[in-house]
Amino acid sequence: MSLCYNVFMKELHKRYDELQLEYGAKDLNSIYGNGCDNNAKVALVFMNPTKKNVASSKDWQGIKAQWLGTKQIWDFLTKCGMFDEELNKKIQNMKSADWTPAFCKEVYKVVENKKVWITNLAKCTQEDARPLPDKVFSAYKDLLKEELIKVNPKKIILFGNQVSSIVLGENISVSQTRKQKFNLKIQNKTYSAYAVYYPVGNGRFNQDKAIVDIKEILS
Numbered sequence: 001m002s003l004c005y006n007v008f009m010k011e012l013h014k015r016y017d018e019l020q021l022e023y024g025a026k027d028l029n030s031i032y033g034n035g036c037d038n039n040a041k042v043a044l045v046f047m048n049p050t051k052k053n054v055a056s057s058k059d060w061q062g063i064k065a066q067w068l069g070t071k072q073i074w075d076f077l078t079k080c081g082m083f084d085e086e087l088n089k090k091i092q093n094m095k096s097a098d099w100t101p102a103f104c105k106e107v108y109k110v111v112e113n114k115k116v117w118i119t120n121l122a123k124c125t126q127e128d129a130r131p132l133p134d135k136v137f138s139a140y141k142d143l144l145k146e147e148l149i150k151v152n153p154k155k156i157i158l159f160g161n162q163v164s165s166i167v168l169g170e171n172i173s174v175s176q177t178r179k180q181k182f183n184l185k186i187q188n189k190t191y192s193a194y195a196v197y198y199p200v201g202n203g204r205f206n207q208d209k210a211i212v213d214i215k216e217i218l219s
Contacts (some may be wrong), residue, residue: 008150009037015143016123023136024124028056033119033147034065034108041115042082042218043153045144047163047198048122048132054099056125062101065108066118069096072200074107076207077116080214084110117151119144121163129201137166145186156184156193157214160203164195179213 020030054069077083197206
């Protein structure tokens with residue numbers, strides 16, 4: 001990464017940390033995007049992080065990236081062809097406490113090599129997976145666009161109705177727009193964006209549909 005890029009990301013992280021104090025749990029870290037930060041094949045945009053992420057602890061000394069210390073998402077990404085099968089097997093047999101800073105770097109090195117950028121629309125970490133109002137996600141919309149401009153992904157996948165609707169600026173129902181391409185304009189560039197079922201948590205029952213759609217979108 002260039003010095004210019006590092007300065008930009010440092011400033012972006014500072015703004016995310018300020019919003020954590022407003023919208024998140026004040027005793028937890030905000031969690032940032034990570035992975036392939038230059039011309040990614042795809043950017044994955046989820047909702048918001050929770051305390052289950054080991055990087056949310058104020059004692060954490062490693063990278064602050066999405067889904068650290070969890071299992072479901074890595075199994076999902078493996079099935080979509082966006083993660084390593086052997087490393088996923090290891091993750092499925094680990095406890096959250098086993099996720100050391102070094103192992104987290106190893107995981108995200110694979111994400112980077114797969115040309116994937118993983119992020120959330122809202123970076124404000126919550127104590128649990130409670131629903132957040134639209135105004136919270138909307139507060140992060142412009143910052144996400146700045147992030148995406150720097151990452152410059154070929155395609156953007158937005159998970160769930162709420163995230164898709166806020167980012168695209170229109171009422172989206174994933175069930176009605178499966179594999180439909182939306183033109184997302186950011187500054188002077190237009191990106192191909194897709195709304196996909198949320199694949200984990202309460203959305204895990206639609207995970208198979210999400211896998212089918214993503215495989216076709218990326219093919």
